[in-house]
Amino acid sequence: MRIGLLTEGGYPYAKGESALWCDRLVRGLAQHEYDVYALGRTPRQERAGRLPAAPAVRSVRTMALWTPAEDGPGNGRSYGRRERRRYVGCLAELAAGVCGDGPEHGGADAGNTFATGLYGLADLLRAHGAPPAALRSEAAVRALEAACRAPGARRGVRQATLRDHLAFSDWLERALRPLVPDWYGPDALGAADLCHAVSGGLAALPGLLAKRFFGVPLLLTEYGVHIRSHYLTTAGAPLSAPLRALLAAFHGRLATEVYRQAAVITHGNAHARRWQQRCGADPVRLRTIHPGLDAHRFAAVGEAGDTGDPYTLVWVGRAEPAKDLVGLLHAFAAVHREEPRARLRIVHAPPSPREPADYLAHCRTTATRLFPTRLFPTRLFPTWPGPGTGPMGQGAPAFPVTFEEVGGPSAPDRTGAYADGAVTVLSSVVEGFPAGLVEAMLCGRATVSTDVGAVVEVVGGTGLVVPPRNPQALAAACLALLRDPARRARLGAAARARALELFTVEQNLSAFHGLYLELMSRAPVRRDRDGTAADGTPLPFAHPAEAYLPGRWTGRLDRAPAPVPAGLGPPVGAGATSGTRPHRDTDSGGIGSGDA
CATH class of the missing domain: 3.40.50.2000 (Glycogen Phosphorylase B;)
Structure with a gap:
């Protein structure tokens, strides 16, 4: 095929x-x-x-x-007067479909108008090619302005100015380039x-x-x-x-x-x-x-049956506001008050230019404020081998929170991060498909997650799910699993079986x-x-x-x-x-x- x-x-x-x-x-x-x-x-x-x-x-x-319009597809072609009028007419139909509210708001059938204009442009471009300046012409901008001012237009577009019309026309020229007949x-x-x-x-x-x-x-x-x-x-x-x-x-x-x-x-x-x-x-x-997901990457950890350090919570993902790391730190503060041996490992992906550069710094500052006498600079003390140890030696205050980057010496890969913890936590307030949660399930780890996106569908009955933006509920669920090793083992085994059945390549x-x-x-x-x-x-x-x-x-x-x-x-x-x-x-x- x-x-x-x-x-x-x-x-x-x-x-x-x-x-x-x-x-x-x-x-x-x-x-x-x-x-x-x-x-x-x-x-x-x-x-x-x-x-x-x-x-x-x-x-x-x-x-x-x-690329700029003069370097785009269709450069060097020209239209006659009849074809240009037809082009502007199709564009006017397209603009009317974009700006119209639709039948559910008492207006015209804007969806069909949009489709008519789109396919009319495609037929014209297939027959005559694409002129580079057609969408930037004065007639095209006037057609867009008329659609924004027409009766029944969306409320949000009625106040569009000439600058908005020109910006949208420029964007539309780029968006409609796939209509050219080369393909x-x-x-x-x-x-x-x-x-x-x-x-x-x-x-x-x-x-x-x-x-x-x-x-x-x-x-x-x-x-x-x-x-x-x-x-x-x-x-x-x-x-x-x-x-x-x-x-x-x-x-x-x-x-x-x-x-x-x-x-x-x-x-x-x-x-x-x-x-x-x-x-x-x-x-x-x-x-x-x-x-x-590739289940073979996590087979060694998942089949080993080891539940990791019994007092360690692990969070793995990108450090961005939608993950609500601040809420997670507040929840862990409550966990640490009830269980002083508990530790939290925040394993984050390397930052990208699209991520807020100051969010991770804000999370570190929050952790310093929540644990003023116990938190030390992660660049000097990235992690500790277990509870009860610290920079001053055996018996010193434990290092409760660590920030580690995937690929670094403490967390060379995501699999090792899941393996070292007893419970994997997801604290997001916005989530689509939680791939990191599936990775933890493939590793046989018990999970505590917030009820966002597809989390409930993925976890099923193999983990604990709490409301988002609720540090108290998140802390209570984490404590329940940290204090019950048998329950952690049962949930981890069930989570791995579910992931192998539903979420493999x-x-x-x-x-x-x-x-x-x-x-x-x-x-x-x-x-x-x-x-x-x-x-x-x-x-x-x-x-x-x-x-x-x-x-x-x-x-x-x-x-x-x-x-x-x-x-x-x-x-x-x-x-x-x-x-x-x-x-x-x-x-x-x-x-x-x-x-x-």
Whole structure:
């Protein structure tokens, strides 16, 4: 199967979780062929270089959204008067869809207006190319201004000024660059059997056009819902209120159209599913496929059965305000008053330019204030071998809190951090899919978490969950586990079993493989060499779906199967095969790989 993988700001450039997931996908499903279509957000990504290409990746095509307009696609082309009027008319429809409130507020059907304008622009660009200055023309800015002033426009965009109109037009020129016809031909997306978009934002635009021009089915995967990510990333941006409203409206309309056109929409948890449904996704087409982690990294710790230091709490993650480390320190202060031997290890990832530089310093200051006689500079005393030891020797006050960086001498990797503690704590106030919590579960550790995002769905009944922003409840749960070793062991074993069942790379790849086969079995074959009728009509199901039943043969293939007593074998025609076990489809994987 030939798959067009559509990414934005991620694979094959970024080295974060999204890029790692895409890399595992193309390497784990090597029986398919992948063509990568990547949208670049910043020049820093391209300077960092690409990830090593997997054997299944046939080609990588990129488009930079950060370059100036004169260097962008379509440079040097010009429109006639008729085409320019049509271009401005389509842009006016697009702007009306962005600015309109929609039928739920008594206005026009803004969603359909947005889609009409978007596809009208795509048809025009495919026929005539993209003029570099069309979106910056006076007529285009006037069309946007008229949409903002029209009756029924959103309240937030009515006060937009000329500066806001120019800024949004500049951003829109970059956002609509994926509409140019370079990727839409019989040798590019037109030759794909399936488009797989890993985001519901601009990355899905090529998938919308591939479906419109060639009938290629679109599969959408959102482990982080795009519209939610947009709200979070622009919360602190220096934007005016009308410009912020215009950008949010565009992303909302685009997400709704992508959800409407996608054949199947996958998500990683119920929290993301609720966001998708609120944005217009049809529940019938929603499937849950949990993210997969490499369980082999944590096998040694998880299978050892050691519960770590019985008085140590461990927190692992990025030091940012959403993790509420200040609340965790206040909760640990209460724990330490009840159990003086308790210690807290805060193991944080190396800081990035996007993180607040002063937050970690603020957490250190808070810890110094909470433990004035016991806390020492971590650069001199990063950690201590156990309770009851300190910088003055045996019997000196213990070092209750440490701040350690992953990759440093005290915490060379995350696995070692989980192994050294008895309880892993998550104190976030905002969380999507808690990958760090899954890592702790794979290590067989008991966990205490706050009820945010997908935490309850991930933990199930294998850990303690408390309300967010409640240090007293967090402290009580930590004390309960520190004082009960048998309960910690039971919860840790159950957590590891749950993680191995639901959150491994193997289950993730199996689910997507089955989904590929299901979508392929529905779609007709468009290429002549693959099978068409005498009149040229594409034949559906010309690609027979593969049959995949996980399991092993019970004996050697050259041996005859053992005779089955009468009445005990499967009924005639049931299709049972000796040595195979039935494939059990669970809600976590969405579609079983044996469904095809």
